[in-house]
Amino acid sequence: MDLLCDAYSNSSDEDEEEEKEKPKRQKFSHSFSNPPKPYLPSPSPPSNLHTQALIPGSYVSKRQRASMASITTPHSVPLSSSSFTLSGSISDADIPHNIVALLKSKANGHKNLNLVPDKLSATLSGHTRAVNAIHWSSTHAHLLASAGMDNTICIWNVWSRDKKKACVLNFHNAAVKDVKWSQQGHFMISCGYDCTSRLVDVEKGMETQVFREDQMVGVIKFHPDNSNLFLSGGSKGHIKLWDIRTGKVVHNYNRNLGSILDVEFTMNGKQFISSSDVSGSNISENSIIVWDVARQVPLSNQVYVEAYTCPCVRRHPFDPVFVAQSNGNYIAIFGTTSPYRLNKYKRYENHGVSGFPIKCNFNLDGKKLASGSSDGSIYLYDYQSSKVLKKIKAFDQACLDIAFHPVMPNVIASCSWDGSILVFE
Numbered sequence: 001m002d003l004l005c006d007a008y009s010n011s012s013d014e015d016e017e018e019e020k021e022k023p024k025r026q027k028f029s030h031s032f033s034n035p036p037k038p039y040l041p042s043p044s045p046p047s048n049l050h051t052q053a054l055i056p057g058s059y060v061s062k063r064q065r066a067s068m069a070s071i072t073t074p075h076s077v078p079l080s081s082s083s084f085t086l087s088g089s090i091s092d093a094d095i096p097h098n099i100v101a102l103l104k105s106k107a108n109g110h111k112n113l114n115l116v117p118d119k120l121s122a123t124l125s126g127h128t129r130a131v132n133a134i135h136w137s138s139t140h141a142h143l144l145a146s147a148g149m150d151n152t153i154c155i156w157n158v159w160s161r162d163k164k165k166a167c168v169l170n171f172h173n174a175a176v177k178d179v180k181w182s183q184q185g186h187f188m189i190s191c192g193y194d195c196t197s198r199l200v201d202v203e204k205g206m207e208t209q210v211f212r213e214d215q216m217v218g219v220i221k222f223h224p225d226n227s228n229l230f231l232s233g234g235s236k237g238h239i240k241l242w243d244i245r246t247g248k249v250v251h252n253y254n255r256n257l258g259s260i261l262d263v264e265f266t267m268n269g270k271q272f273i274s275s276s277d278v279s280g281s282n283i284s285e286n287s288i289i290v291w292d293v294a295r296q297v298p299l300s301n302q303v304y305v306e307a308y309t310c311p312c313v314r315r316h317p318f319d320p321v322f323v324a325q326s327n328g329n330y331i332a333i334f335g336t337t338s339p340y341r342l343n344k345y346k347r348y349e350n351h352g353v354s355g356f357p358i359k360c361n362f363n364l365d366g367k368k369l370a371s372g373s374s375d376g377s378i379y380l381y382d383y384q385s386s387k388v389l390k391k392i393k394a395f396d397q398a399c400l401d402i403a404f405h406p407v408m409p410n411v412i413a414s415c416s417w418d419g420s421i422l423v424f425e
Helices: 002-009 014-025 062-069 097-104 106-112
Strands: 084-086 120-124 131-136 143-148 153-157 165-169 176-181 187-192 196-201 206-212 217-222 229-234 239-243 248-253 260-265 271-276 288-292 297-300 312-315 321-326 330-335 342-349 360-362 368-371 377-382 388-393 399-404 412-416 421-424
Touching (some): 143 187, 143 421, 196 217, 312 360, 377 399
Parallel strands (some): 176 217
Antiparallel strands (some): 120 421, 153 165, 187 196, 239 248, 260 271, 288 297, 330 342, 360 368, 412 421
């Protein structure tokens, strides 16, 4: 930003100023200490150039609009080789024919819904620090995305005969906390400690939009019925609903919460569930809140009365229930209709959480629930009985996230605190 300020310091000759701006724009810094802004600061008064930034919805003077129009925004800055590294291919051309057939035939894949993953299928190595989240692409189901504490996102071509790590994205300036594929082709959104959510066209290797906040962003979730909308939750307890088409916030959901750990839409998309950190207050109120999406109001904040933080919430794919991973070392289950009651007679136990951000997920038909564990294992539960079907020892350190494949029901991916990713079938 200092470079942009220098560009505005001499205003006597517009042509000379324009010539000075050109080379400085090419040096635009993306360092964490001075991240790029979505808008340029007001050129007047000069003494406040470092602190004044345009606020969405505020009045913009003609002078400001003119200056904004004359400067290339960060979105159109040519990508450097350090932002996108292509090491393999995202095409399915190099995948064995039997795998391609399964990926393209959902009906055939669903014949094996009762199978339990037990064999290691792929080991994916590339992250140098903990992997926080993984997510399969539903439209290109051979691709898996992973978000790491090493500031990178890796795209894996899991069954490729050649290089399984297809590409590495380095658009974030700090640790990446979450990543989600869109239902629209190769688009993907991610968020992290650099206070941004970023939309990327993976096929083109281009960052297409940056959504900036005044908080570290820990979780994102696309709306189930409209992929132009997504929720973001962050360290200051603020939850925002964004519209990708305008790049602006549609709704704000604020209630003096602790850090937002997870968000999940209900099946109809009219409500969503949030979980927030209550460890600092020792008060269970607001640990889990059910929100009305349109009215921006909480429908209930007395859902979970035990004084435990829940790092993950997931709704069942068909039944009107959702589960919450609890730091009490169990998964609790609740109804998604008012009064959103806790089922006191059923919980999923035996795995450990121990303060790690351990996630859980349902399989395709909702008959199985899988959870990571602080002991490095994957626990597979029967949804109805809550009994452990299988325990898979996967890692030496905590297993943070698990993801059932969107097409092949007997395939599950997992990631670890040590930076490794394993796929079982």
